[in-house]
Amino acid sequence: MTIKLYNSLTRKKEVFEPIEEGFVGIYVCGPTVYGHSHLGHAKSYVSFDAIIRYFRYAGYRVRYVQNITDVGHLTDDADEGEDKILKQARKERVEPMEIVEFYTRSYFEDMDALNVQRPDISPHAAAHIPEQIQLIEELLASGHAYEKNGSVYFDVSSYPNYGQLSGRKLEELEEGVRINVNTDKDDPVDFALWKKAEPGHIMKWRSPWGEGYPGWHIECSVMSTKYLGEPFDIHGGGLENIFPHHESEIAQCDAAHHHGFAKYWMHNNMVTVNGMKMGKSLGNAISLKQIFSGDHPLLTQAYDPLTVRFFILSSHYRSPIDFTNDALQAAERGLKRLHGTVKLVRDQLAHAAGGDVLPAAAELIETQTAAFTAAMDDDFNTPKAIAALFDFTKGVNTLLNSGTPLSKQTLAAIDAVYRTLGEDVLGLVPDQLTAEIGGDLVDGLVNILIHLRQQARANKDWATADTIRNRLTELGIALEDRPDGTIWKLTR
RNA sequence: GGCGACGUAGCCAAGUGGUAAGGCAGGGGUCUGCAAAACCCUUAUUCACCGGUUCGAAUCCGGUCGUCGCCUCCA
Structure with a gap:
């Protein structure tokens, strides 16, 4: 190349x-x-x-x-x-x-x-x-x-x-x-x-x-x-x-x-904040510790370091970048979607059955990897490379939703793309996608609740089922009912 | 004043001669008990404006307006 x-x-x-x-x-x-x-x-x-x-x-x-x-x-x-x-x-x-x-x-x-x-x-x-x-x-x-x-x-x-x-x-x-x-x-x-x-x-x-x-x-x-x-x-x-x-x-x-x-x-190129040059004398200089904690008058919330990284890489290095809450929040949602798919792939990988790599998946990987590297070869065009990663993700989601479970080899090949392009190159897809809290204990407890909710749903006891889901949501645990079962993830 | 960059949808942002990527937000649909997530469809006849070159321009040239940066410490 x-x-x-x-x-x-x-x-x-x-x-x-x-x-x-x-x-x-x-x-x-x-x-x-x-x-x-x-x-x-x-x-x-x-x-x-x-x-x-x-x-x-x-x-x-x-x-x-x-x-x-x-x-x-x-x-x-x-x-x-x-x-x-x-x-x-x-x-x-x-x-x-x-x-x-x-x-x-x-x-x-x-x-x-x-x-x-x-x-x-x-x-x-x-x-x-x-x-x-x-x-x-x-x-x-x-x-x-x-x-x-x-x-x-x-x-x-x-x-x-x-x-x-x-x-x-x-x-x-x-x-x-x-x-x-x-x-x-x-x-x-x-x-x-x-x-x-x-x-x-x-x-x-x-x-x-x-x-x-x-x-x-x-x-x-x-x-x-x-x-x-x-x-x-x-x-x-x-x-x-x-x-x-x-x-x-x-x-x-x-x-x-x-x-x-x-x-x-x-x-x-340089950074501006709300359209203005950032400078200590102008009072709009935001330190990284402040943006990670949200502790600055110009910030409406804290932003995860990876969100900041994603936001920076979503424009070209030779272009100026303007930090606004709206733009950062859009970046936060976009990155979350990317991570959501990766997590799903990795969850399924853990208990998938063997089998050849699906041809459709192989083609998707080849096409989008080529698009990604072409973008990076051209003066490190990270916004374009990220676009390829999103095109890839859309394709992966389609495969995941196809109804037929993907083989271990297919999922591993997909995950390899996230590990190389997503993480090795862009540094946006870490090994651990969500904070591990409580480990096995929390996992076990949540699974008990999921099981109870499944029973309530089987009995069409929607009130109980929704109460469990709502109260978990309040705690920052989101439940998703997928065709192959209910999964949970941390939302904060 | 000198030098330089930029101006693309509600927002962010690619595209530098061949008929507008991607993300966020919005609208419609599929799935669901309802959600969530995801997927599908949809959202710029148009790229600050005015001229010019060309079969053809967001892309090249000239001009106008606007924004930003450097020239002084700053990544």
Whole structure:
């Protein structure tokens, strides 16, 4: 199969050709861990998770590197900017590394809930200071950087390709730059590689230029190439980081080594909430913990992490996505229908009789698997892939309702589709579809009630039968009378 | 101001030259003691608007209006 992807660098959809046969090296800009993750993080990391899962499904060996930014990311590009970690540490009155640890754990907790597979390597910027210093030294030696008063800056004018990714021209940048009080820079468009630590700045390291700390862009240049080589296959991240962050990452590596940097650049689009840009200052930023608990003024209810994941994947990664309660509730119902069918298949699988795979089922599997992979091959079109999964599900339901029980082999073949496409690729169909509460005990108790209700129904005692069903419904247990017997499922 | 993306049914969302996927919601039906679930049928002569190219355009080109993003911290 041939995978095509949209390369931000060339602004075209291109056939993916790995640098090394059968291997994909991908780096995605990770979070700066100074606060709980929000919907924007979810959009980005769920999108790339599906992309990486699909590469693996397609047979590639993938190395996925995603950094943890724990130093150097300033609240402001100008020199008066504060380090985000440091600022939060002061606010919470703890050590900066406690902030890093706490929010890193929070981040992975949220990503785990969203069924996002962990990166293969999660390098911390602060753990790669020597490598960053080394690259800065190389840039100084090759004339692409200069030192001023203990800080080192990248000389943008020395790298004519600056602007290749963002499509910006240096002259335009000059005009756009605001009045900058920093007089250390030769040119306002130059950016910091290393910053001198002012008195009282506690996150600092020794360097050839005195005590200081690295600039924000340098960490990604260093950590991506350290673990993936130079050049490497794919660099991903959010659209808003194209400039200056990604542009500068390229400049730093390419200026120093002339090997190029990432072959393909992939950028996910942004999140809005009720049609408006989501931002902390706008008061509409929703954290993942809030959306999972429903504890936010803009939310009318809590949403299951898988609902959030499904919602994100139901639009394309390069499209913006607008979070509204209506849209999330529609997603919730849709996913529920998908899960309902999978559960039915698995329930029947448990006590089905043997037999060949039904030809109609085999054909359905083949058709929809082909539609699914064609969609994913085309720049990871998850909405279209999900549509194939729903077409498949409709067909499965028809088979389940046909009146003749499906063989174990048929059901297993159907379930395999849900396990591979539904779970391995999209991460939407977990092994356990409903929370196990009480286990055998609850199962036994509910079955007693189902049995009593069956007796009442046999006696046409509808009042008793309906009372049992209604009271179970109140408890969150739904009964469904199917031709082959009554089944129950949890509704919450 | 510069750069870029987008505008498809009540809502969400695919489709980028060949006559509108899928999901949610709505309507009708089948099944059921009644439900629920599921299935079947149905819901845009039309893709913001105006021109143009073409045998043919939601899809290409030009313009208008609108929304959003980046240019400054943000995934």
